[in-house]
Amino acid sequence: MIDALRLTAEEAKKLLDAREISGAELFAAYAERDDDLHAFLYRCDDPGGDGIPIALKDVIGTKGVPTTAGSKILESYLPVYDATVAANCKRHGLRLLGKTNTDEFAMGSSTENSAFGPSRNPWDPARVPGGSGGGSAAAVSGGLAPWALGSDTGGSIKQPSALCGNVGLRPTYGTVSRFGVVAFASSLDQVGPVAKNVRDCAYLYSIIAGRDANDTTTVEVPEVELPTAQDLKGMRIGVPTEMNEADGIEPGVSAAVRKAIELAESLGAEVGECSLPRSVDYGVACYYLVAPAEASSNLARYDGARYGLRSDGDDFREMVMATRHDGLGDEPKRRIMIGTYALSSGYYDAYYGKAQRVRTMIRREHAEVFEKFDLIVSPTSPTVAFAIGEKAGNPLAMYLNDLLTIPSCMAGLPGLNIPCGLSEGLPVGLQLIGPQFAENTLFRAGHALEQALGFDVVPERLR
Amino acid sequence: MSETWEPVIGLEIHVQLKTETKMFCRCRNGFGGGPNTQTCPVCLAFPGALPVPNRRAIEEAIKLGLALDCTIAARAVFHRKNYFYPDNPKAYQISQYDEPLCSNGRLAVPTADGDVTIGITRAHLEEDAAKNVHVAASGRLHGATATLVDFNRCGTPLIEIVTEPDIHDADTAKRFLQLLRQTVVELDLSDAELEKGSMRFDVNVSVRPAGSGELRTRTELKNMNSFNFAAKGIEREIARQIGIYEAGGEVQQETLHFVPGEEDSPPIRSKEEAQDYRYFPEPDLVPVHPPAALVERLRAEIGELPGARIGRIADTLSFYDADVLVTGGLDRLWSALVGAGADAKEAANVLSNQFVAAGVDPGTVNAAELAKLVAARAEIPRAAFDEALSKAGDAGFAAGPYLEQKLVADAGELDPVIERVIAASPGQAEQFRSGKEGLLGFFVGQVMKETGGKADPRIVNERVRAKLSGT
Ligand SMILES: [Zn+2]
Numbered sequence: 054m055i056d057a058l059r060l061t062a063e064e065a066k067k068l069l070d071a072r073e074i075s076g077a078e079l080f081a082a083y084a085e086r087d088d089d090l091h092a093f094l095y096r097c098d099d100p101g102g103d104g105i106p107i108a109l110k111d112v113i114g115t116k117g118v119p120t121t122a123g124s125k126i127l128e129s130y131l132p133v134y135d136a137t138v139a140a141n142c143k144r145h146g147l148r149l150l151g152k153t154n155t156d157e158f159a160m161g162s163s164t165e166n167s168a169f170g171p172s173r174n175p176w177d178p179a180r181v182p183g184g185s186g187g188g189s190a191a192a193v194s195g196g197l198a199p200w201a202l203g204s205d206t207g208g209s210i211k212q213p214s215a216l217c218g219n220v221g222l223r224p225t226y227g228t229v230s231r232f233g234v235v236a237f238a239s240s241l242d243q244v245g246p247v248a249k250n251v252r253d254c255a256y257l258y259s260i261i262a263g264r265d266a267n268d269t270t271t272v273e274v275p276e277v278e279l280p281t282a283q284d285l286k287g288m289r290i291g292v293p294t295e296m297n298e299a300d301g302i303e304p305g306v307s308a309a310v311r312k313a314i315e316l317a318e319s320l321g322a323e324v325g326e327c328s329l330p331r332s333v334d335y336g337v338a339c340y341y342l343v344a345p346a347e348a349s350s351n352l353a354r355y356d357g358a359r360y361g362l363r364s365d366g367d368d369f370r371e372m373v374m375a376t377r378h379d380g381l382g383d384e385p386k387r388r389i390m391i392g393t394y395a396l397s398s399g400y401y402d403a404y405y406g407k408a409q410r411v412r413t414m415i416r417r418e419h420a421e422v423f424e425k426f427d428l429i430v431s432p433t434s435p436t437v438a439f440a441i442g443e444k445a446g447n448p449l450a451m452y453l454n455d456l457l458t459i460p461s462c463m464a465g466l467p468g469l470n471i472p473c474g475l476s477e478g479l480p481v482g483l484q485l486i487g488p489q490f491a492e493n494t495l496f497r498a499g500h501a502l503e504q505a506l507g508f509d510v511v512p513e514r515l516r
Numbered sequence: 517m518s519e520t521w522e523p524v525i526g527l528e529i530h531v532q533l534k535t536e537t538k539m540f541c542r543c544r545n546g547f548g549g550g551p552n553t554q555t556c557p558v559c560l561a562f563p564g565a566l567p568v569p570n571r572r573a574i575e576e577a578i579k580l581g582l583a584l585d586c587t588i589a590a591r592a593v594f595h596r597k598n599y600f601y602p603d604n605p606k607a608y609q610i611s612q613y614d615e616p617l618c619s620n621g622r623l624a625v626p627t628a629d630g631d632v633t634i635g636i637t638r639a640h641l642e643e644d645a646a647k648n649v650h651v652a653a654s655g656r657l658h659g660a661t662a663t664l665v666d667f668n669r670c671g672t673p674l675i676e677i678v679t680e681p682d683i684h685d686a687d688t689a690k691r692f693l694q695l696l697r698q699t700v701v702e703l704d705l706s707d708a709e710l711e712k713g714s715m716r717f718d719v720n721v722s723v724r725p726a727g728s729g730e731l732r733t734r735t736e737l738k739n740m741n742s743f744n745f746a747a748k749g750i751e752r753e754i755a756r757q758i759g760i761y762e763a764g765g766e767v768q769q770e771t772l773h774f775v776p777g778e779e780d781s782p783p784i785r786s787k788e789e790a791q792d793y794r795y796f797p798e799p800d801l802v803p804v805h806p807p808a809a810l811v812e813r814l815r816a817e818i819g820e821l822p823g824a825r826i827g828r829i830a831d832t833l834s835f836y837d838a839d840v841l842v843t844g845g846l847d848r849l850w851s852a853l854v855g856a857g858a859d860a861k862e863a864a865n866v867l868s869n870q871f872v873a874a875g876v877d878p879g880t881v882n883a884a885e886l887a888k889l890v891a892a893r894a895e896i897p898r899a900a901f902d903e904a905l906s907k908a909g910d911a912g913f914a915a916g917p918y919l920e921q922k923l924v925a926d927a928g929e930l931d932p933v934i935e936r937v938i939a940a941s942p943g944q945a946e947q948f949r950s951g952k953e954g955l956l957g958f959f960v961g962q963v964m965k966e967t968g969g970k971a972d973p974r975i976v977n978e979r980v981r982a983k984l985s986g987t
Pocket of ligand 1: 538541542543554555556557558559560671
């Protein structure tokens with residue numbers, strides 16, 4: 054019997070290599086489970102072979118397999134080409150289980166903005182799995198996939214992993230190709246792995262990372278090292294005050310994170326306080342100018358002319374307006390309006406221009422901290438998973454959920470979420486942030502902590 | 517009129533590069549494919565598609581920038597220009613905004629009164645739009661009911677060149693455009709053919725009281741697809757604006773669209789809409805940092821530019837001859853002819869008249885052989901000379917056979933023909949003798965006709981006059 058809830062990709066590979074299970078059995082172990090979490094928007098048939106199955110967030114273009122980005126406007130869209138990351142997965146024999154749910158165009162923190170309805174948290178189906186990559190996180194923790202790919206703009210990998218109790222990496226900007234990934238905010242979007250443990254996460258990262266001639270913002274990356282160390286000797290860990298004592302961090306979340314920090318010290322890490330005052334103060338505001346500005350331009354191509362939904366209109370303009378009225382949900386519309394405003398002549402300098410300058414400042418502030426520390430830690434999300442519907446009517450409250458993930462995204466830095474305990478029976482995520490290209494450091498620290506924490510990734514109600 | 521009003525003219529020119537592939541994808545760049553056959557997810561703006569700049573196009577833009585004496589930016593940035601239009605599938609055009617590849621250049625335009633230097637504000641790279649075809653229920657018509665889009669041209673590389681408003685008359689504007697075109701063609705960047713649209717230009721025109729230095733409301737002239745017409749259109753627009761001011765009116769800011777092929781009819785006017793393109797740096801592309809070594813290599817590849825050659829050749833010939841030879845792409849052949857011993861003026865005349873009419877590519881001509889013909893032009897029948905020119909570009913072309921067709925200059929051979937011609941028209945002969953000198957041409961013409969053009973006209977003239985006068 055294959056334990057889809059617990060089996061890691063590494064263990065699955067061992068079983069396959071030893072011919073203890075067949076590729077078909079492994080695929081079926083996930084594919085035949087009931088998706089009562091609504092983690093998937095589309096599930097695939099077994100393409101055959103004996104690679105490890107994988108789920109991809111529905112913003113990742115897959116040739117011949119529907120790719121909607123959670124939007125009605127792309128409901129009928131069938132890509133004619135694979136995203137580079139999807140092609141990399143194929144090249145490594147990974148078999149596509151399906152496309153996971155996402156907030157529309159990855160805009161949201163709960164998957165409630167999906168045009169096709171929210172996903173549910175495997176720990177408590179009345180709660181959200183986080184977002185925007187809630188589908189991938191729910192699939193991995195709900196035994197519907199051994200691992201998955203998500204995409205992260207302001208926390209869309211790390212935050213769902215925190216809320217679902219698994220491991221998620223937002224890689225350094227430029228290490229993973231965005232080619233073929235439905236764009237939200239080009240200067241922030243990064244694809245990354247979601248897995249049951251840090252070693253799987255590192256391995257999946259090694260499959261997708263590297264320079265891609267089709268994405269000129271990508272670079273060569275250092276060779277990925279699968280972590281083995283059990284200690285944190287010599288590791289200098291910074292604890293940014295503002296990110297650990299921010300208003301709105303639930304006491305249970307604080308407590309679990311504090312415990313994990315103490316554990317890190319006992320594993321040999323040198324722990325010290327540090328400060329990122331302006332990054333935390335201005336990060337969210339700055340993000341909600343830069344990301345919508347880019348989104349307003351990136352989403353303008355959905356005009357009904359070449360693919361996807363088309364609503365009738367008397368002329369081109371009318372057709373475009375009707376298509377976008379019918380095809381886009383409230384959140385994309387809201388962000389398109391904010392972004393269009395921020396880029397308008399007369400407002401550009403005050404909004405987009407200034408936000409870019411603040412972004413440079415955030416980058417510098419982080420760089421200074423990393424002169425003294427190898428990585429910094431904080432809660433990933435200020436809260437545990439909240440109830441479906443609880444914040445849906447309050448976009449601002451929803452935006453603040455990303456308070457702790459956004460600053461490092463704005464700085465282009467890698468961040469890893471690992472589960473570090475429970476609060477009110479729900480997982481708490483620990484965020485580890487490193488300097489550019491420090492993925493190996495994050496993996497090493499994350500793995501050592503994971504071993505010492507002994508967190509059981511299988512949701513209690515499913516054990 | 518021109519003593520009280522000074523025209524102020526600025527140009528914006530688009531040149532289509534003839535690179536193998538498009539600006540940001542690897543689709544073929546070129547005419548000929550069926551509609552929408554030269555397309556891919558990138559130039560059709562499919563979800564997730566990303567641009568990758570064409571290195572060759574960047575190099576060519578730098579080269580043109582160098583030829584225009586521009587500063588080549590150490591860091592150039594692509595921007596998005598956002599607008600909705602069916603020929604613009606991403607709903608933004610990737611262009612350049614405040615950090616263009618080339619800026620602050622100049623082009624010296626030789627004129628009969630010396631060089632006029634026109635400032636080049638900038639030269640930058642961008643992508644072309646698709647082609648919209650407006651159709652009715654059947655066939656193409658005005659008052660169309662549908663628009664079809666051919667994306668083959670979408671995303672092909674363009675260089676946009678913007679001048680300073682340094683031009684003050686239509687003739688200089690025309691000369692600038694001709695010289696720029698010749699420069700682009702010689703750098704081998706573009707066909708720069710106006711009829712094919714591979715070179716397009718817009719003209720901004722305003723007028724001001726002479727010597728005032730102010731900049732008044734300008735109008736934009738679009739769709740003028742010949743240099744001569746541009747000069748005519750500019751002149752008409754200058755006169756119109758002066759007329760408005762002198763009648764106490766105000767010039768309105770508007771765009772004048774000329775209809776190609778119907779350039780004598782009045783242009784279609786449209787108010788300039790205040791468009792907000794929401795420019796911002798293209799986040800899908802990293803800034804371009806042209807290495808100094810590359811810039812120097814490109815600089816070294818640039819030969820003597822046409823403007824300089826006009827100046828040099830004008831020292832030998834007249835400015836007008838030099839201008840015609842260089843902007844017609846004929847001056848290198850002219851130099852070769854002169855080098856091979858042809859008379860400079862004679863060679864220039866032959867090239868800018870009969871040779872152009874023969875339609876032969878000057879690059880294919882054996883100059884040494886052609887020089888022999890030019891030298892012997894007066895001694896060969898006209899028909900033979902023209903035939904020789906039309907074959908001058910053929911492989912193995914030799915002057916010899918044509919030179920052998922010497923004109924008949926022997927009086928002994930010509931006299932019987934002349935006598936016969938005079939005898940056939942006794943009335944005209946009488947009139948000539950009584951003072952109607954103009955009739956000489958009539959008899960010479962008859963003789964030339966009788967001899968099949970092979971008689972030497974100089975000798976025929978002499979002998980006809982002698983025979984008629986009875987000497
Ligand atoms: Zn293409």
